[in-house]
Amino acid sequence: MPTKKATALVMASTLVGVLAAGCGSTTATAPTPKASGPVTITFMEAMSSGTLKPALQALVSQFEKSHKNITVDLEVEPSYSVLETKIEASVTADQAPTIAQAYEDWAAGYANSGAIVPLDSYVNGPNGITAQQKSQIWSGVWKDQFLPDGKIWMWPFNKSDFVMYYNQTWLNKQNLPVPTTWSQFATDAQAVTSSSANTWGVSIDPGSTSGASNGTYLYVSLIRAYGGHLMKNGKPNFDSTAAQEALNYIVHMYQNGSMKFGTNYPGQTALGAQHGLFDLSTIASYYYNEEAIGGKFTMGVAAFPKGPAGEGNVMQGTNIVMFSSASTAQKNAAWTFMKWLSEPAQTAYWATHTGYLPVTKAALPLMTSYYNSHPYQKIAAESLAYARPTPPVAGMDQALGALANAIQAATIGHQSVATALATAESQATSDVNSAQ
Numbered sequence: 001m002p003t004k005k006a007t008a009l010v011m012a013s014t015l016v017g018v019l020a021a022g023c024g025s026t027t028a029t030a031p032t033p034k035a036s037g038p039v040t041i042t043f044m045e046a047m048s049s050g051t052l053k054p055a056l057q058a059l060v061s062q063f064e065k066s067h068k069n070i071t072v073d074l075e076v077e078p079s080y081s082v083l084e085t086k087i088e089a090s091v092t093a094d095q096a097p098t099i100a101q102a103y104e105d106w107a108a109g110y111a112n113s114g115a116i117v118p119l120d121s122y123v124n125g126p127n128g129i130t131a132q133q134k135s136q137i138w139s140g141v142w143k144d145q146f147l148p149d150g151k152i153w154m155w156p157f158n159k160s161d162f163v164m165y166y167n168q169t170w171l172n173k174q175n176l177p178v179p180t181t182w183s184q185f186a187t188d189a190q191a192v193t194s195s196s197a198n199t200w201g202v203s204i205d206p207g208s209t210s211g212a213s214n215g216t217y218l219y220v221s222l223i224r225a226y227g228g229h230l231m232k233n234g235k236p237n238f239d240s241t242a243a244q245e246a247l248n249y250i251v252h253m254y255q256n257g258s259m260k261f262g263t264n265y266p267g268q269t270a271l272g273a274q275h276g277l278f279d280l281s282t283i284a285s286y287y288y289n290e291e292a293i294g295g296k297f298t299m300g301v302a303a304f305p306k307g308p309a310g311e312g313n314v315m316q317g318t319n320i321v322m323f324s325s326a327s328t329a330q331k332n333a334a335w336t337f338m339k340w341l342s343e344p345a346q347t348a349y350w351a352t353h354t355g356y357l358p359v360t361k362a363a364l365p366l367m368t369s370y371y372n373s374h375p376y377q378k379i380a381a382e383s384l385a386y387a388r389p390t391p392p393v394a395g396m397d398q399a400l401g402a403l404a405n406a407i408q409a410a411t412i413g414h415q416s417v418a419t420a421l422a423t424a425e426s427q428a429t430s431d432v433n434s435a436q
Contacts (some may be wrong), residue, residue, distance in 0.1 A: 005423065100323070164185075190253075
């Protein structure tokens, strides 16, 4: 499924019920100063499909009931690409919203231009969050709020990450273990690969110059599992030893036929058709994978396997940024709303109604019933402890296109891994430099 938007999953619970459950949370909330008069803030966002829209509307309604002097106007855009265009146009026209959803690389560009403000004074101020609350935010999510300058420029909102889907029935029949390492994953994939039976391990979309796809993010996860990083000393680090080892892993699977390439969610298609044993995608793909399977077999879900250096995963989803053109009153009101959204009761409601993940561990006790019936969601939530987004650097989207090209060059193009990655690093460096 798409990696830059999540799928809404319906759950039969109510906002009031979840919020009431949150009253028993042990996390403290810093007092909120009373507004001196009515304040209206605008939130430009792209939660326009499925249950995303009504879930966010319900939260805004509840917030306004408990914060009588604050009105939140939602400016809904149909997609992230439209959202990005609208934000840029509004900033240029000096008509920026108060707050908006933003990816990390967008935020980096906005910060460079002075369009948004750092949030340190809000997070650490008298209406900020406590040390206990900070400790409850998933470590990967907390780190995601910072840009390379060490300041907090974002606040968490809709988060997702990758999991491993598999045909449990097929694994059992083959007497194969659920892989917990990438080495075992490759072994399982090879064991079921057969040209005569038209079966293989996994299908991925490697991405292209036009943008990253699930296969690109798989490669990034592998690089991290091999101990690598996409940036080093402020520059793209695509030609590291870890990146070469990770790409060699993909090349080996591609060459022995256990990994195939495609477009338009090929992993989901192959899994559902019982040609592929695995699908490596975000937790948001669960509903669509179930639809593709149509009850033909039992689907399992597990965390991404570990590599030689441990876990590697790519965090998906956006944060919220605050624009510098807002008045002081609007900024204070906006922070009150942003902080409220991330509190246990609200993030639990958002997660159970949309399929996104709670941004704080403190929400888990409120979601016990949900996790009992949706155990795969807890697997994904716990992966937020180590999942990281792609680097928050302007131009990173384009740089990931260069990385996608390297995958194709080393497999379909038969280039050496070293040549493919050297080319990718050179192009990525140009992309990042051009965006500064």
